[in-house]
Amino acid sequence: MVATRPGRDAVAATAGPALEVRGVTKRFGGLTAIREVSLRVEAGEVRGLIGPNGAGKTTLFDIISGLTPPTSGTVHLDGSDVTRQMPERRARSGVRRTFQRTQLYGRLSVEDNVLASMEWRGGGGGLVADLVAAPSRRRREAERRERATAVLEACGLADLRHRPAGSLPIGQARLVELARAIADRPRLLLLDEPTSGLSAQETERFGEQIQRLRSDGVAVLLVEHDVGFVMGQSDRVVVLNLGAVLAEGTPDEIQAHPEVRAAYLG
Numbered sequence: 001m002v003a004t005r006p007g008r009d010a011v012a013a014t015a016g017p018a019l020e021v022r023g024v025t026k027r028f029g030g031l032t033a034i035r036e037v038s039l040r041v042e043a044g045e046v047r048g049l050i051g052p053n054g055a056g057k058t059t060l061f062d063i064i065s066g067l068t069p070p071t072s073g074t075v076h077l078d079g080s081d082v083t084r085q086m087p088e089r090r091a092r093s094g095v096r097r098t099f100q101r102t103q104l105y106g107r108l109s110v111e112d113n114v115l116a117s118m119e120w121r122g123g124g125g126g127l128v129a130d131l132v133a134a135p136s137r138r139r140r141e142a143e144r145r146e147r148a149t150a151v152l153e154a155c156g157l158a159d160l161r162h163r164p165a166g167s168l169p170i171g172q173a174r175l176v177e178l179a180r181a182i183a184d185r186p187r188l189l190l191l192d193e194p195t196s197g198l199s200a201q202e203t204e205r206f207g208e209q210i211q212r213l214r215s216d217g218v219a220v221l222l223v224e225h226d227v228g229f230v231m232g233q234s235d236r237v238v239v240l241n242l243g244a245v246l247a248e249g250t251p252d253e254i255q256a257h258p259e260v261r262a263a264y265l266g
């Protein structure tokens with residue numbers, strides 16, 4: 001008999017798209033920031049999300065990650081309705097996010113920032129805890145450190161691992177935020193304008209990481225004002241305008257779309 005390995009892979013294979021947003025509306029008082037938006041992202045797919053300032057992109061990320069509830073509509077992860085789940089619970093189910101303004105622990109080292117993103121898995125506690133800890137805790141701690149080292153290397157941050165995160169320029173800080181988001185092997189990664197402030201070389205490295213994640217089966221939703229970057233990275237692109245979906249298609253279809261050109265691409 002062939003043993004099957006239960007876990008995320010098995011769930012993903014049977015339960016539908018990594019992310020499905022169904023008919024979501026969000027009102028702030030009299031303002032409708034999101035209007036009946038539906039979209040899906042499959043495992044191993046990069047989906048771009050573009051639109052002018054105020055189109056509702058960040059609000060949609062807040063709804064998907066659980067920071068704000070929708071006024072109506074539902075959010076599904078791997079086929080399960082998570083609309084009422086708290087953000088921490090969604091994070092443990094594999095939803096990770098980066099922010100337009102990086103959210104790092106400025107006084108902690110780059111490495112400790114990455115380790116902290118995996119703290120809930122166990123381990124932690126430092127040297128004293130190591131001396132008195134059970135073997136299972138020590139094993140988890142060793143795995144966490146090994147993973148942090150691998151992720152720091154992949155993101156080009158190995159030489160900066162002992163630097164306080166708050167001392168880094170924005171480009172490197174964004175890479176640390178990416179490292180934090182991917183260290184825990186997310187199922188769904190929400191990237192909010194990840195390349196703003198990055199050099200050409202850092203942008204290229206960021207793009208390589210996105211493609212590596214995709215080939216590992218991660219679903220990526222990418223909000224980005226750099227149209228060239230988003231078109232180069234994405235399998236499909238959704239265009240939001242005034243809170244509603246204006247168009248959806250391949251990068252070529254979107255770039256040729258007359259209304260999109262008029263509203264956004266110019």
Ligand SMILES: Nc1ncnc2c1ncn2[C@@H]1O[C@H](COP(=O)(O)OP(=O)(O)OP(=O)(O)O)[C@@H](O)[C@H]1O
Pocket residue numbers: 028031032033051052053054055056057058059060
């Ligand atoms: N907490 C809030 N209270 C009231 N209005 C809000 C709130 N958050 C967002 N909005 C409004 O909702 C609309 C969508 O904003 P949102 O930040 O989601 O757009 P965006 O597409 O992310 O814009 P940008 O590209 O500038 O980041 C805007 O009109 C904004 O002013």
